[in-house]
Amino acid sequence: MESKTESTQTFQTLENFGHSLSAPSIVITPKTVDEIYQGVKFAKKNGYQIAARGAGRSYNDAALNGGGVVMLFTEMNNITSWDPETGLITCEPGVTLEQLWHKILPDGWWPPVVSGTMTTTLGGCLGMNIHGKNNYRMGTFGEHVVEFTALLPNGAELTCSPNLNGDLFYSMISGMGMLGFFTSITMKMKKVDSGYITVNAFPVYNLDEHLTAIERDAPTHDYTVGWLDTMVGGEALGRGQIHAANYVHGNEDPNPSSSMKLESQILPEKMFGVFPKSLIHYFMKPFSNNLGWKLVSTAKYVASLRTGKYNQSHAAFHFLLDYVPNWEKAYGRGGLIQYQSFLPKETARETWTKLIDLSLSYHLPSYLGVTKRHRPDKFLLTHAVDGFSLAMDFKVTSANQKKLSQMLQEFDKMVLEAGGRFYFAKNSETSRQTTEQFLGAETIERFKALKRRTDPDMVLESDLYKRLFA
Amino acid sequence: MTNERFEAPTPLHPFKKAIVIGAGRGIGEAIARKLTREGYLVGVVSQNFDNAKKVSNQINTDAGEILSLAYTHDVKNFDEVDGLLKQVMDDLGGLDLLVYNAGILLPTTLTTYQFENDRTMMEVNVTGAMAWINAVAPIFQDLKRGQIVGISSVAGDRGRVKNPAYTASKGAFSTYLEAIRNRLSRHGVNVLTVKPGFVQTDMTKNQTGLFWLITPEKAAEDIWKAIKSKKQTIYTPFQWRYLMLVIQHIPSFIFRRLSF
Structure with a gap:
C-alpha cells in the first residue's frame, strides 16, 4: 500500500x-x-x-x-456477520444499502432506515446520519447503530456505543467524516413479515391540506412522504400527492417467503417490459426546462388525482432515485442542486409559501419537491426538527447561477428566521454564517473541541x- | 503564509484554478488580474514576496473576495517546485491552468561574454519552466484536461547578436513547449506558446528603438482570448507574426551583418 x-x-x-x-x-x-x-x-x-x-x-x-x-x-465492503435470529448485522463501512437488504430480506428483515437510493454506503449514511420516509417514527440511521469501531487520525482505534465513548458516538455519527473513520458498524435491523408494502396514494390540493395530511397520517403509518408540485403558486400552491404506507403484516401476505425473495424486489431494467430504463434520462432532457417541466409536473398531478391503494415491493417503494438510472443527467451540463429546509411544524406552512412564491417570481421554479415528517434527535450536528422538510431540486445553468444563488440566500434567511435547519449532505450554497446560526456557536465549538x-x-x-x- | 483561504467554489459560485509563475509585475501581473476577472482563483507566484502580496491584495480588494493568494518562489530553486505545487493545488482545490511567465533579460553588449548571466537567463527562462511543466504535465495527463501557457518571446525565433543567451533561452522554451504540446494534446491538454513583442514592462524600460509597444494589459487580453479558444501559438500584438515570418527568412549572410 x-x-x-x-x-x-x-x-x-x-x-x-x-x-x-x-x-x-x-x-x-x-x-x-x-x-x-x-x-x-x-x-x-x-x-x-x-x-x-x-x-x-x-x-x-x-x-x-x-x-x-x-x-x-x-472496496472495504464485507458483511462480517449476520444473525437472522437477533437481526444484528456487522458490516465494513463500504457496504451499500443494496448489499444490506439483499442479505437480510430473504431472512425476513429490512433496514430500519433507508435513503432514496440504495447505492449509498453505511459509512456515508452514518457520516451524514441519513433519514428516510419514516424519520418521525424510526429516527435517523444512527439511532439503529448498536456500536461501531473507529480509527482516529491520531492512530487510536476504539469502540463507540451510546454508553461507551458516548460523546464520540453522538458526534462521529453526523460528523461528516471529520472526526475519524468508521471501520466496523453493528446495527439492528427491522423484522418484516412480507416483501410488500401497502401504499395509500391520494391527492392534496394546497399546502395546508398537504401538511395536515402528513401530520394526520404519520402516526398511523410506517412511512409517509409527499410529492409537492413546486411549479404552481396561488390557490393551488403546495398541491401534490401523499403516499402513506404500511408494512404488510403476518397473514396479509399469503406467500411471504416468495415476496421476500430478491426476484420479487429487483427493480425492472425495462419500462413496460421493453424499453431499457438506462436510456430514459436522454428522453427526459428535452423536458428539463421551465415550460417542459411544467407540462410533466401538471401531467403528474393530474395522474395523481385518483386515490389508490396498492401493494409495492420494498425496493420499488424506497429507492425511487434508482428507478430511472442516471436521472440526474437529465438536468444537463450544469447539473442540479438540491435545497432542503427543515422547519418546525408551526412555521413550515408560512415559510414554504414564501419560498415557493419567491421561486416563481424569480422564474426559477424547483422541478421537484418532496415533503417529509421529522422528529429531533440527539446527534451533535443534527439537521432534524419536530416538523417537516421540503427538498427542492433546481437545475443549474451558467445563465441562472447568479440569480439562483441570490434567491437561495433569501431562502436561507427566511428559513433561519423561522427556526429552520439544514442538512450537510444536501445544500451546497449554505454559508458559514448560516451554519453558525442554525447549529449555534456552542455546538460548533463542541465539535471542534x-x-x-x-x-x-x-x-x-x-x-x-x-x-x-x- | 497567512491564514487566508481562497473562496470556496459551489455549484452556483464556481471557479477555475490557475497558477501564474512570475506574477509579481509586468505581463504576469496583468494575466493574474485578468484571470481573476474571468472566474479563476489564482496562485500568484513571484520571487519577490512583497510584489506577489501587493498584486494579490489589490486583486482581492478590487473583487471584495479572496480570489488570489501570494506565494514566494525563485524559479531557480528547482527542488522547491514539487512541494510548492502541492501546496498551491491544495489551497486552490485543484488546477486547470499553469502560466509560466518568469523571464529575465540581462543586458549585454556586442563584445561582452558573461557566463554567469547566460546561465541565469537559461535557468529562469527555460530550466525553471521545465521544472514546473514536468511537475504539472503528469497531473494534467492523468486528468485528461488542463492547459499550460508559456510566455516565450519573438526573440526566440532567431539567434540575434544583441543577446545570444536570451534569444537562445526563448528559442529553447518555444521548442520545448511545442514538444510538450505534441505529447499532451493527445491527452486532451492544451499547450499555448505566447510570443510577445515589445511590452511596457521593467524589462523594456531602458531599451531604445521600440515599436508596436503595448501595455501588459493588452498582452493579457490577447493571451486570455488565446487561452479561451485553446490556441497553440500566438504573437502579441498579432502583427509580429508577419514580421517574424519575414525575419525568419532573412538569409544568414544578411542577418549576421545586422546589428539587431
Missing part, C-alpha cells in the same frame, strides 16, 4: 451527486484498517488532507477534497468542512 501510493500519486477527477461540482484528488482505496492507517500516514507525511468518501451521493462538496487525498471506502482531540493535526478536511467550519 505504502509503496503503491508513493509511486503513483495520480490525480483523479471526482464529482458530487448531481454533477454540479468536480475536483481532482489523489484517491486511496483501502481494503483493511491497516491500509486506512497507511493512507493517513501518507497524507500526513506529504502535507495532504483527507476527505472520506463512500458512494459519492452527497449533493454538495462533502465527499470532495480538491488537490488533496480522498479515502474511498467502496472533539476534533482537536481525535484529529490534532487537522488531517481530515473535506471541501465542505473547509468551506463551512475550518
Whole structure:
C-alpha cells in the first residue's frame, strides 16, 4: 500500500451527486484498517488532507477534497456477520444499502432506515446520519447503530456505543467524516413479515391540506412522504400527492417467503417490459426546462388525482432515485442542486409559501419537491426538527447561477428566521454564517473541541468542512 | 503564509484554478488580474514576496473576495517546485491552468561574454519552466484536461547578436513547449506558446528603438482570448507574426551583418 501510493500519486477527477461540482484528488482505496492507517500516514507525511468518501451521493462538496487525498471506502465492503435470529448485522463501512437488504430480506428483515437510493454506503449514511420516509417514527440511521469501531487520525482505534465513548458516538455519527473513520458498524435491523408494502396514494390540493395530511397520517403509518408540485403558486400552491404506507403484516401476505425473495424486489431494467430504463434520462432532457417541466409536473398531478391503494415491493417503494438510472443527467451540463429546509411544524406552512412564491417570481421554479415528517434527535450536528422538510431540486445553468444563488440566500434567511435547519449532505450554497446560526456557536465549538482531540493535526478536511467550519 | 483561504467554489459560485509563475509585475501581473476577472482563483507566484502580496491584495480588494493568494518562489530553486505545487493545488482545490511567465533579460553588449548571466537567463527562462511543466504535465495527463501557457518571446525565433543567451533561452522554451504540446494534446491538454513583442514592462524600460509597444494589459487580453479558444501559438500584438515570418527568412549572410 505504502509503496503503491508513493509511486503513483495520480490525480483523479471526482464529482458530487448531481454533477454540479468536480475536483481532482489523489484517491486511496483501502481494503483493511491497516491500509486506512497507511493512507493517513501518507497524507500526513506529504502535507495532504483527507476527505472520506463512500458512494459519492452527497449533493454538495462533502465527499470532495480538491488537490488533496480522498479515502474511498467502496472496496472495504464485507458483511462480517449476520444473525437472522437477533437481526444484528456487522458490516465494513463500504457496504451499500443494496448489499444490506439483499442479505437480510430473504431472512425476513429490512433496514430500519433507508435513503432514496440504495447505492449509498453505511459509512456515508452514518457520516451524514441519513433519514428516510419514516424519520418521525424510526429516527435517523444512527439511532439503529448498536456500536461501531473507529480509527482516529491520531492512530487510536476504539469502540463507540451510546454508553461507551458516548460523546464520540453522538458526534462521529453526523460528523461528516471529520472526526475519524468508521471501520466496523453493528446495527439492528427491522423484522418484516412480507416483501410488500401497502401504499395509500391520494391527492392534496394546497399546502395546508398537504401538511395536515402528513401530520394526520404519520402516526398511523410506517412511512409517509409527499410529492409537492413546486411549479404552481396561488390557490393551488403546495398541491401534490401523499403516499402513506404500511408494512404488510403476518397473514396479509399469503406467500411471504416468495415476496421476500430478491426476484420479487429487483427493480425492472425495462419500462413496460421493453424499453431499457438506462436510456430514459436522454428522453427526459428535452423536458428539463421551465415550460417542459411544467407540462410533466401538471401531467403528474393530474395522474395523481385518483386515490389508490396498492401493494409495492420494498425496493420499488424506497429507492425511487434508482428507478430511472442516471436521472440526474437529465438536468444537463450544469447539473442540479438540491435545497432542503427543515422547519418546525408551526412555521413550515408560512415559510414554504414564501419560498415557493419567491421561486416563481424569480422564474426559477424547483422541478421537484418532496415533503417529509421529522422528529429531533440527539446527534451533535443534527439537521432534524419536530416538523417537516421540503427538498427542492433546481437545475443549474451558467445563465441562472447568479440569480439562483441570490434567491437561495433569501431562502436561507427566511428559513433561519423561522427556526429552520439544514442538512450537510444536501445544500451546497449554505454559508458559514448560516451554519453558525442554525447549529449555534456552542455546538460548533463542541465539535471542534472533539476534533482537536481525535484529529490534532487537522488531517481530515473535506471541501465542505473547509468551506463551512475550518 | 497567512491564514487566508481562497473562496470556496459551489455549484452556483464556481471557479477555475490557475497558477501564474512570475506574477509579481509586468505581463504576469496583468494575466493574474485578468484571470481573476474571468472566474479563476489564482496562485500568484513571484520571487519577490512583497510584489506577489501587493498584486494579490489589490486583486482581492478590487473583487471584495479572496480570489488570489501570494506565494514566494525563485524559479531557480528547482527542488522547491514539487512541494510548492502541492501546496498551491491544495489551497486552490485543484488546477486547470499553469502560466509560466518568469523571464529575465540581462543586458549585454556586442563584445561582452558573461557566463554567469547566460546561465541565469537559461535557468529562469527555460530550466525553471521545465521544472514546473514536468511537475504539472503528469497531473494534467492523468486528468485528461488542463492547459499550460508559456510566455516565450519573438526573440526566440532567431539567434540575434544583441543577446545570444536570451534569444537562445526563448528559442529553447518555444521548442520545448511545442514538444510538450505534441505529447499532451493527445491527452486532451492544451499547450499555448505566447510570443510577445515589445511590452511596457521593467524589462523594456531602458531599451531604445521600440515599436508596436503595448501595455501588459493588452498582452493579457490577447493571451486570455488565446487561452479561451485553446490556441497553440500566438504573437502579441498579432502583427509580429508577419514580421517574424519575414525575419525568419532573412538569409544568414544578411542577418549576421545586422546589428539587431
